[in-house]
Amino acid sequence: MRFIQTLPAALLSLALTLALPADAGDAPACPEVCQHLGDVCPLAATGCGFICSGVSPAERACLARAKNCDDADRCSAVDGPAPAPTAKQRGQGKTSTAAPDLTGTWRRNAGNAKVDAALELSGAGRCRSRATDRATGKPIGSLEQECTYSQSGNQFEIEYKSGLCQGIRGRYEVSRSANELRFKALEDDCHGRRMELTGGAWKR
Known part of the structure; x- marks a missing residue:
């Protein structure tokens, strides 16, 4: 076990x-x-x-x-499946098999007016998950996880290097439309991270 x-x-x-x-x-x-x-x-x-x-x-x-x-x-x-993308989000009917660009800082807030969850993804395969003040974007306290990730097409793997579930690797399917990012869990023994990533749309 x-x-x-x-x-x-x-x-x-x-x-x-x-x-x-x-x-x-x-x-x-x-x-x-x-x-x-x-x-x-x-x-x-x-x-x-x-x-x-x-x-x-x-x-x-x-x-x-x-x-x-x-x-x-x-x-x-419980909030239901992700809504279908609009024609504009689909590039007006054009599809692409290229891996979505995930780099940047993504934020999600689904139930608190003051705190955002932030996920920072670099192009070098390094990432950071943290809580931030919604108004200022500044980190709150010291709760954050350093992590690494890899991406192949719409397959996304992540592993925290500190804090929550350190050393446990998770595998997800990722989709992006316009400036919205969603994760679907494929395999992850870290229940807390699974809740964090799949709890709603991430935006930047």
Whole structure:
């Protein structure tokens, strides 16, 4: 069985403080969600505060009902499939088999008015995942993961070199239309990262 990576208690506590109240209606608050995940899927709870701040209220409600790690994985699909691209996004009918250009800083915010999840991808195969202030774009606290990635066509592989799930490699299918990026998990034993990447569209 693969060894489950966990964050130090102090860092996990910092993660929970980053989970600021969201416009969630009846959805449970992030500290409640993270405490529940700690009981039913410890790996999904790793870095939960950072991840939870960027998921939709519907996904938070789903995570709060999860009974195991498989249930938590399925919660990333509660918002439904990605919308079909418009004719303009498809280049007015033209298609390309070239690998999408992923370089740059991509941001996602689906459930918190103040915090964005940011994914920085360089052309040299290096990347960084972090929480940022939505208004200023500046990093929040010290919660970030250095990572490396590789891309072949629409196949994307990523491995964190620090923090969350260090050393566990994940494989995804990636699609891009205009300035929107989406990930579909193919294989990833890091439940927290899977939630982070597939929880919604990334934009730049």
